[in-house]
Amino acid sequence: MADYVQVSTATETRDQAVALAQSAVRGHLAAGAQIVGPVTSVFWHQGEFGEGEEWQLLLKTRADRYPALEAHLVEQHPWANPEVCAVPLLAGAEGYLRWVTETVTPSE
Incomplete structure (x- = not known):
């Protein structure tokens, strides 16, 4: 069985x-991807305590595709x-x- 991962990020x-x-x-x-939200997030950001509403994004892929997916998400986010x-x-x-x-x- 290949290695699989669930990748998450969040947006405003x-x-x-x-x-x-x-x-x-x-x-x-x-x-595929599922979008969950809104969700409440509590966090530290730039030295300040915060709370906000976000939308969580869950994506399924193979582990060997993760680097390309991560690069895409960071670039497009x-x-x-x-x-x-x-x-x-x-x-x-299966x-x-x-x-x-x-x-x-x-x-190919």
Whole structure:
């Protein structure tokens, strides 16, 4: 079984999250994405304590595609220093993981 990851980031608006999801999936960097929100975030930013509303974006891809997906998200993200994190998917339905692989495999 190939290694798979779920990648997350957040945006200030739903439209920004949708735009990032669409560009990543259209580019075959992620097989699919879910947008969750709004969510409340509590954080430190530039030395100040803050709270805000964000939209969370969850993307599924293969681990070997993560560097390209991360670069895309950082480049296209409206924030200068966005959170982009990946966590391993330890298991998944065989058909689903096959679909992820087929979807994010670059065509030769």
